[in-house]
Amino acid sequence: xxxxxxxxxxxxxxxxxxxxxxxxxxxxxxxxxxxxxxxxxxxxxxxxxxxxxxxxxxxxxxxxxxxxxxxxxxxxxxxxxxxxxxxxxxxxxxxxxxxxxxxxxxxxxxxxxx
Amino acid sequence: xxxxxxxxxxxxxxxxxxxxxxxxxxxxxxxxxxxxxxxxxxxxxxxxxxxxxxxxxxxxxxxxxxxxxxxxxxxxxxxxxxxxxxxxxxxxxxxxxxxxxxxxxxxxxxxxxxxxxxxxxxxxxxxxxxxxxxxxxxxxxxxxxxxxxxxxxxxxxxxxxxxxxxxxxxxxxxxxxxxxxxxxxxxxxxxxxxxxxxxxxxxxxxxxxxxxxxxxxxxxxxxxxxxxxxxxxxxxxxxxxxxxxxxxxxxxxxxxxxxxxxxxxxxxxxxxxxxxxxxxxxxxxxxxxxxxxxxxxxxxxxxxxxxxxxxxxxxxxxxxxxxxxxxxxxxxxxxxxxxxxxxxxxxxxxxxxxxxxxxxxxxxxxxxxxxxxxxxxxxxxxxxxxxxxxxxxxxxxxxxxxxxxxxxxxxxxxxxxxxxxxxxxxxxxxxxxxxxxxxxxxxxxxxxxxxxxxxxxxxxxxxxxxxxxxxxxxxxxxxxxxxxxxxxxxxxxxxxxxxxxxxxxxxxxxxxxxxxxxxxxxxxxxxxxxxxxxxxxxxxxxxxxxx
Numbered sequence: 329x330x331x332x333x334x335x336x337x338x339x340x341x342x343x344x345x346x347x348x349x350x351x352x353x354x355x356x357x358x359x360x361x362x363x364x365x366x367x368x369x370x371x372x373x374x375x376x377x378x379x380x381x382x383x384x385x386x387x388x389x390x391x392x393x394x395x396x397x398x399x400x401x402x403x404x405x406x407x408x409x410x411x412x413x414x415x416x417x418x419x420x421x422x423x424x425x426x427x428x429x430x431x432x433x434x435x436x437x438x439x440x441x442x
Numbered sequence: 443x444x445x446x447x448x449x450x451x452x453x454x455x456x457x458x459x460x461x462x463x464x465x466x467x468x469x470x471x472x473x474x475x476x477x478x479x480x481x482x483x484x485x486x487x488x489x490x491x492x493x494x495x496x497x498x499x500x501x502x503x504x505x506x507x508x509x510x511x512x513x514x515x516x517x518x519x520x521x522x523x524x525x526x527x528x529x530x531x532x533x534x535x536x537x538x539x540x541x542x543x544x545x546x547x548x549x550x551x552x553x554x555x556x557x558x559x560x561x562x563x564x565x566x567x568x569x570x571x572x573x574x575x576x577x578x579x580x581x582x583x584x585x586x587x588x589x590x591x592x593x594x595x596x597x598x599x600x601x602x603x604x605x606x607x608x609x610x611x612x613x614x615x616x617x618x619x620x621x622x623x624x625x626x627x628x629x630x631x632x633x634x635x636x637x638x639x640x641x642x643x644x645x646x647x648x649x650x651x652x653x654x655x656x657x658x659x660x661x662x663x664x665x666x667x668x669x670x671x672x673x674x675x676x677x678x679x680x681x682x683x684x685x686x687x688x689x690x691x692x693x694x695x696x697x698x699x700x701x702x703x704x705x706x707x708x709x710x711x712x713x714x715x716x717x718x719x720x721x722x723x724x725x726x727x728x729x730x731x732x733x734x735x736x737x738x739x740x741x742x743x744x745x746x747x748x749x750x751x752x753x754x755x756x757x758x759x760x761x762x763x764x765x766x767x768x769x770x771x772x773x774x775x776x777x778x779x780x781x782x783x784x785x786x787x788x789x790x791x792x793x794x795x796x797x798x799x800x801x802x803x804x805x806x807x808x809x810x811x812x813x814x815x816x817x818x819x820x821x822x823x824x825x826x827x828x829x830x831x832x833x834x835x836x837x838x839x840x841x842x843x844x845x846x847x848x849x850x851x852x853x854x855x856x857x858x859x860x861x862x863x864x865x866x867x868x869x870x871x872x873x874x875x876x877x878x879x880x881x882x883x884x885x886x887x888x889x890x891x892x893x894x895x896x897x898x899x900x901x902x903x904x905x906x907x908x909x910x911x912x913x914x915x916x917x918x919x920x921x922x923x924x925x926x927x928x929x930x931x932x933x934x935x936x937x938x939x940x941x942x943x944x945x946x947x948x949x950x951x952x953x954x955x956x957x958x959x960x961x962x963x964x965x966x967x968x969x970x971x972x973x974x975x976x977x978x979x980x981x982x983x984x985x986x987x988x989x
Contacts, residue, residue: 348620353612360619367623374634400639401630404582408626411589415622418596419615426612429605435616437609 329377337373340366353423353433357416364412368405375401447505450497451513451526453490454536454573457483462566470559477551480562484547487569488540491533498533499957510974512579520976521643525579527975530961531784535576535707538788539700541943542795543569545936549799550693552930554602561601568594568697575704579975581629581639584708588625588673592618595701598694599686610685617682621672628666635659642975645715645968663716667709674705675765677739684746687758687798695754695798696936699791702765706787710772710780714965715972733773733891737898740766744902747909753801756913757794760859763902764790770895771874778877781962785955786870789947793858793867796940799933800851804917806927807848844929847938852914854941860906861899866947871899873955 340362347359375398383399423433430437461483468475496502500509511528514520528536547565554561571591578584596618600611633639635658636647651659672679683702687695709732743763750756764786771783854865861871878892918924947954964970 348616356616360616363620363623367626370627371630374630401633404630404633407582407586411586411593411622412619415589415593415596415615415619418593419612419619422596422600422608422611422615425600425603426608429608435612437605 329379333369333373333377337366337369340369351434351436353426353435356435357419357423360419361416364408364416368408368412371401371405371408375399447497447502449513450490450493451511451528451577452515454487454494454577455526455570457486457490458566458570458573462563462570465563465566466560476562480547480566483566484540484544484569487573488544491536491540494528495530495533495537495957498528498530506974508970508974510971512974512978514978519979520579521638521640524583525640525642525975525978526577527579527642527971528577529971530957530964531707531710532576534784534788534958534961535700535703536573538703538791539569539572539576541940542697542700542791545795545940546693546696546799548932549696549936552933554691554693560597564594564597564601565697567591568598570594572700572704576707579641581632581641581644583639585622585625585629588704588708589622591701591704592622595698598697599690601694602691604689606689607691610682610689613682614686617672621669624665624672625669628662628664628669631662631665632659635662640975641712641715642972645972646976648716663712666712670705670708670712671735672705673702674709674769675702675739675762676705676735676769677742677762677766680739680742680762680765683762684750684755684758687761688750688752688755692754692798692802695757696795699761699794699798702761703768703787703791706765706768706772709769710965713772714968717968731773733770733895736766736768736770736773737894738766739763739769740898740902742766744905747906750909750913753804753913753917754798756909757797757801757859760797760906761794763906764794764859767871767874767899767902770898771878774878774891774895776877777963777966778880778959779874779962780965781955781959782870782873782877784958784961785873785947785951786867788954788958789858789866789870789944792940792944792947793855796851796937796944797855797859799940800848800855800937803927803929803933803937804848804852807845807924808917844926844934845924847929847934848927849918851937851941852918854944856907856910856914858941858944860903860910862903862907864948866944866951869948869951871903875899 344359344362344366347355347362350356350359378397381395381397383397383402426437427433432438461479465476465479468479494511497506497511498509500506506512509529512520513526513528515524515526518524543565547562550561550565568591571587571589571594574587575584575591578587596611596615599614600607629639632644635651635655636644638644638647648656648659668679675683687698690698713732740763743759743761743766746759746762747756750759768783768787768790771779771786857863857865858867861867875896878895
């Protein structure tokens with residue numbers, strides 16, 4: 329499971345970085361979105377991968393931490409998703425404003441391909 | 443009384459948050475109400491920052507004996523909950539933010555706040571983010587506060603709109619989003635290895651890591667360091683900075699001059715805590731690396747000052763040069779150099795803040811002609827303003843002798859930025875250089891690096907003088923036609939106040955250096971900070987309830 333998970337993060341990051349370096353604003357925003365998925369998965373993975381483990385430890389009986397999932401990265405991922413979503417939405421607005429002001433979708437407002 | 447004072451550390455976050463939210467309840471037309479709230483909050487912020495600086499000085503020993511105020515948010519004990527910590531370094535950052543916030547808010551009253559919606563609200567949220575980032579003792583909470591300040595800064599950067607601003611904003615948002623992802627990777631890697639996000643707890647746990655885990659931890663710290671260096675404007679991650687700072691509305695640029703210093707603060711804080719362990723600081727906070735990056739940044743900023751045609755862009759490059767000086771000085775390490783660097787930080791924040799505001803007023807004197815002036819006048823044109831009642835004819839007191847004021851202020855700012863006597867920029871650079879020479883540097887730093895610092899700092903001062911003299915000659919003497927602008931008192935006063943504060947910093951160098959020197963020492967001996975955070979048990983809320 330770790331291998332597949334790591335490969336997924338790697339593919340997302342690779343595509344995200346490649347798109348981020350492209351000159352069109354739409355490619356940049358898709359690249360940023362892919363990167364944010366990769367980062368969220370990465371944070372999640374940092375809490376150890378465990379299938380069927382509950383994130384809340386039962387304190388009545390003697391609990392073995394190895395059987396439980398770590399709740400902290402899940403909370404972190406939630407925060408990161410919210411922040412990433414909001415800032416990407418804002419970026420989209422700026423992208424549209426730039427498109428409206430310059431009439432093309434190059435990141436510098438004008439480029440060789442414009 | 444004591445229970446009230448115990449809540450002091452959380453106020454720099456709560457006050458701007460509440461004020462910003464309260465302003466949203468008023469419609470855009472209710473300017474007077476919004477302005478009253480904004481000023482009340484910013485003044486309260488300044489007073490709280492002053493009190494916290496007093497507390498951090500160790501003058502309230504019955505509550506916080508070491509001068510390190512620890513606030514447990516929600517009453518949760520240190521490694522489990524989020525803590526806010528005020529020590530001297532945080533207090534200095536809070537003071538600088540508060541002073542800069544008040545002055546740029548006053549400046550914005552004359553015309554800029556009318557240039558677009560929600561200026562005052564975003565401004566308060568920006569202050570909240572900066573304050574929170576300087577207060578928090580938790581790594582992920584640091585990320586959240588940095589995001590708060592960035593989100594507010596995106597809005598403020600676009601304030602007034604215009605194509606150059608939208609273009610710069612696009613770049614700024616893209617690079618900072620990427621930077622945030624790098625930040626997150628670093629934080630989660632560190633959490634995965636150490637199992638804690640509390641900075642003090644982290645410092646305590648790192649020495650006990652297994653060998654393999656230690657490599658992973660260092661990797662996480664290096665990734666985190668890249669994110670901080672990006673925020674600090676270090677070469678080669680600073681090509682976004684001149685565009686963003688050079689085209690943003692002047693009062694916003696003034697408050698932005700503290701933003702790069704937040705990155706430097708984070709580097710200092712984590713570097714201090716992590717180097718306390720026997721293993722030494724991880725790579726990005728390690729002295730050798732930081733020194734080299736600082737020198738490269740200094741060279742790049744100085745070269746940029748020479749190439750800049752617009753005044754505001756020149757000031758933006760001087761922000762890079764000051765970041766470079768700071769990083770190089772901190773790269774030398776050593777308690778005395780750190781104290782001196784903090785003095786330089788305070789001086790340069792005040793100077794660039796004043797310079798950004800001044801640059802707009804000076805450009806108003808240029809009627810037409812030169813490309814640079816025209817390009818900049820574009821940025822300042824009120825055409826994009828949605829507000830129909832905007833006009834140059836501002837009501838209120840118009841100060842006399844506008845040209846004399848502008849000329850003197852330009853001279854003062856230039857002296858501060860380049861570090862010439864008699865203003866505080868000179869004292870800051872002198873303190874750094876003499877501390878480095880007199881063995882204040884970290885043990886093990888070679889004499890070659892000390893002389894390299896001398897050469898770079900003095901050389902950049904010389905080139906800065908050349909760039910600024912050329913700019914001054916072109917703007918004041920070289921123009922065909924100079925229009926004496928109508929300066930509003932609320933525009934001139936903030937610049938004058940910031941410059942007078944720099945003079946006050948010179949007059950009070952002794953006490954200021956006493957305070958900052960001890961801040962530098964506490965950075966080299968972080969054990970007091972770690973102990974204070976980890977041993978604070980009783981939650982202030984519950985203890986006051988029990989009384």
